[in-house]
Amino acid sequence: MAGRLFGLGVGPGDPELITLKALRHLREAPVVAYFAARSRKGNALTTVEGHLPPSKALLPLIYPVTTEKLPAPFCYETAMRDFYDDSARAVAAELEAGRDVAVxxxxxxxxxxxxxxxxxxxxxxYATEVVPGVCSMLACAAVAGTPLVYRNQTLTVLSGVLPAEDLRRQLxxxxxxxxxxxxxxxxxxxxVIAELGLLDRARYVERATMAEQRTLPLxxxxxxxxxxxAMILVPGPRWEA
Ligand SMILES: C[S@@+](CC[C@H](N)C(=O)[O-])C[C@H]1O[C@@H](n2cnc3c(N)ncnc32)[C@H](O)[C@@H]1O
Incomplete structure (x- = not known):
């Protein structure tokens, strides 16, 4: 019988912010897979390594590139598509061998x-279960000590990789x-935030809940x-209840 695939959210960095359920599956799974840059452990493994016995089988999935801006003729999308195909094959080989894999x-x-x-x-x-984790933007709000959205406000989540004109329009x-x-x-x-007059409301948070976390004015x-x-939060205007 094939193994089961688990996607385990391990939280934003503080090892205490993993859920009991993710921790149980992490301990029970014979194989733990993790994504990381070359020669790095990656944040997810760094977060959980204190919870793992030295004998745990690890399956590293090492990114071929870590920036979306590549010189021609290299193409980020192609490199990443090939990488995810190869990663899926490596995980599937474990599952076919009957071993559960916790990613x-x-x-x-x-x-x-x-x-x-x-x-x-x-x-x-393959039988798959996803265990949600504490999302970094909520960890950043907690570290910055700021409510994010009041009442019926809408939260917009953006990637800083977007061109300035897209960021300007959305923000x-x-x-x-x-x-x-x-x-x-x-x-x-x-x-862009300065142009839109949002500097006073915006908060910068780096490595939230990790030992080196910082929060500073922009x-x-x-x-x-x-x-x-790191990320920038622009909290919704305070609603005076
Ligand atoms: C590929 S996304 C991963 C998001 C993650 N899956 C989550 O649920 O938070 C990576 C981005 O998440 C944000 N991020 C993740 N962990 C963070 C942390 N501890 N402190 C600040 N930002 C973090 C950063 O903006 C980073 O560029």
Whole structure:
């Protein structure tokens, strides 16, 4: 009988923010798969390694590239499509051998998570269960100490990779917003936020719930220091109940 595929949300970084259910499946699964950049452990594995015995079988899925801006003739979409096909084949080989595979995912597995691409390729062929995790934008709101959306407000979630004109259009119409995937996109995103007069409302949070977390006003940040694991929150206007 084939093994089962689990997508386990392990939360935003603090190992205590994993759910009891994810922890149970993590401990029970004979194989733990994780995504990471070359020569790195990745945030998901770093988060859960204290929960794993040294004997646990690990299946690393190593990204071929970590930036969407590649020089011609390289194509990010093609490289990633091939990578996810290969990753799905590696996971399927374990499942075919009858072993359950727990794919650990930073934050929540189905919210901008690489697990989604395994799910797209495997969930119809193998018994699959997804365990939701604490999403990074909620961890950032907690760390910044700010409510995100009041009452009937709408929250817009954006990727900082978007061109400035798209960010401007979306943010101009947003009541509350989150801009993820900062890193080298930070200066562009901050420029748009400044143009729209939102600097006072916006909050920057980096590596929320991890040991090195930082939260700062936007104008005090050196763009060269902004990591990928950072985001900007534009909380909805306070509703005076
Ligand atoms: C590929 S998405 C993964 C989102 C994740 N699946 C979740 O549910 O939060 C990566 C982006 O999430 C945000 N992020 C993830 N963890 C974070 C953290 N601990 N602190 C701040 N931002 C974080 C950053 O904006 C980063 O660029």
């Amino acid at each position: 650990i995912c930073e934050g929540d597995p189905l919210f901008f998570g690489s697990f989604m691409y395994l799910h797209d390729r495997l969930a119809e062929r 101009a119409g947003a009541e509350a917003a989150v801009v993820m995937k900062l890193g080298t996109n930070f200066a562009k995103v901050r420029g 104008d005090g940040i050196d763009p060269a220091t902004v990591p990928y694991f």
